[in-house]
Amino acid sequence: MCNFNHSCPSDDGSCNCYMNQYLKYCTQTQAEPFRGYMDIQLAQPLMSIILSQSEKINELSSLIMLISQKLGKSQSPNSESASFVNPIVSDEIISEKNIIEYLCGNSPNFTSKLKMCGDIPNPAYKDRAFPMMVRIVDNLNNEIKLQKREFFKIMLFAAERPLKPLILNKTGEKVVLGTLDADGDSSILFKKIIIKEVSSHFRNGSLFLVVKPENDDSIKPLIIPNFIVKARKMKNDILTKKPRFDEAEV
Template sequence: MCSGNPMCTARDGTCNCHLIKSFSMAQRVFSSGLFLQNDAALMSGMWRMMMQQTELIKNTFEVTKKVLDKLEGSPKEQSIPENTTGSSDQETISTGALFIYLSSGRTDQPYSLLMSEDFPYPIYKERCFSVSLKIVDSLNNPVTLNKPIVFKILLYATENPPKLLTTNTFGDRIMRGTLEIESSSEMIFKKLVIKEVTSRFRNGVIYFVVMPQDTQLVKPLIIENVLVKARKNAPEMPKKKVKRDNEDEDFEDDNGDNELAGADDNTR
C-alpha cells in the first residue's frame, strides 16, 4: 500500500508518490530559511571552490592558447630562412647524396669514369656536343674491363628526392643523340642535344650523369652545375663598303675580299 499518498490506489509500491512527499519537505526547509542559516559556511566553501575552478579553467585555457599559437607559428618561423636563401638543404640534393642514391649506398667500387676532354660550359639548347670518357682505376690509370657493360646518359634535377628528367615542357624527350654505349674501356657519346634550358629548374642548373649498368664495379660519373642556355645565334658577317673608280657612290659587298677584287677589275 502507498505510504506517500492516501489517495493512491497502487498496492505494490511502484508509484512515485514518495517523490511528492520529499518535495514538500524540502519546500518547507527552504521556506523557513533553516538551510541558509545553518549551512552558510557550506555555501561559502562551495562558492570559493567554484571560483578556484573558474580560475583554474581560465589558466588552462591561456596555457592551451599559448601552446596552439606556438605550434602554428613554428612553420612560419622555419620558412623565413627558405625565403631569404631561396632554397633549403632539404629541398636540394648534393652531389654526394645523389651518388649514394645512384650507387645504392656503395662507395668502394674499384673503377670510375674520367673525362677525356673538358665538359662544355655552358651548353646551348638544341646544339650538339660530345662527351669522351675512359674507365680508370683508383690511380686514374686507364683499364679495360673483362667484359663490356652498358653506360647511359641521364639528367637529374637538383631537387630532393632525386628527380630524373625525361621530357621538356612540351612533353618531348629532353635529350637525344648517343645516349647509350656498351664499352669496356673508352667511350664517346656523340651528337648529344639537350632540348630544354635549365633556367626552368630549381637553382637554374642540373646534374649530368653517366650511369654504368654495374654500379658495383664502376662508379657513376656526376657532373654538377650543368648550365643549358637558349640557343645562341651565329654572328652575322660584317659588310664592307668599296668605292668604285668611275662613280662617286659606295656599294655593300658580303662575299669577301676576292669578290671585291673582281668588282674592281670589272670597273677598270
C-alpha cells in the first residue's frame, strides 16, 4: 500500500493535491522497470561486438605464435636452408694448400705441374680481357710433353669459407667469361679471360686465379694468389674531333 507523507489543509477531500501526488508516484515506479529493460536491449549488441573482437584477437595471437615458431625453425642452425641463406664464414685464412685439398684431395701424387709463361696483369681490370699461357713442367721445372692432349680450365676462388669456385655474382651474372677451357700437351693458351667482379668485394681484397687439369690428377694445378681486380680503367686521353670547315665558308 502506498504511503504518502502529505499534509493538506483541506480535510473534507475537496482538494485534488492528494490524487496528483499519487499519479506522480505511480508513473515513476512503473517507468523504472521499463528503463532497465531498455538498458539491457542497448547493451546486448555492444557485448556481442566486444566478444567477437576478443575472439578475433585470440585467433590473431595464435596465428602470430605459429608464424614465430615456423620462422624459428627455418632460421635454426640445424636447418638445411640456413647454411645456404646465411653461410658461416670462418676466420681461418684460406691458403693455396686449402685450394689444392679442395681440388685434389688430401693426398695428391703429383709428377708434374703447371708453370705460367710470362706475366698477367696484376691488378687486372674488370671487363678487360687478357691472355694467359701456361706450360707443363716436371718437378725440376723442365718442360715436358704429354702423350695426349689434355683439357685445362680457368677457376677463380675467394679467400672465404665455405671454399668454392666463384661462378655467379649477386646479380646472377657469371664472374669469369671468355676462354675458360683450353687443351694442349705441352703449352696451353687461354686467349681471352674476362673478370666481371672486382676483388675488393671479397675478403682480403684479393682472389686466387687457378688453372686446373680436367682429368689428369698427376698434374698439380697452378694457383696464383693475391690476384687483384679493379674497376675498369678509364682512358686518360680523350680524343676530340676537330671541327671541319668548308673552304667556301672561310
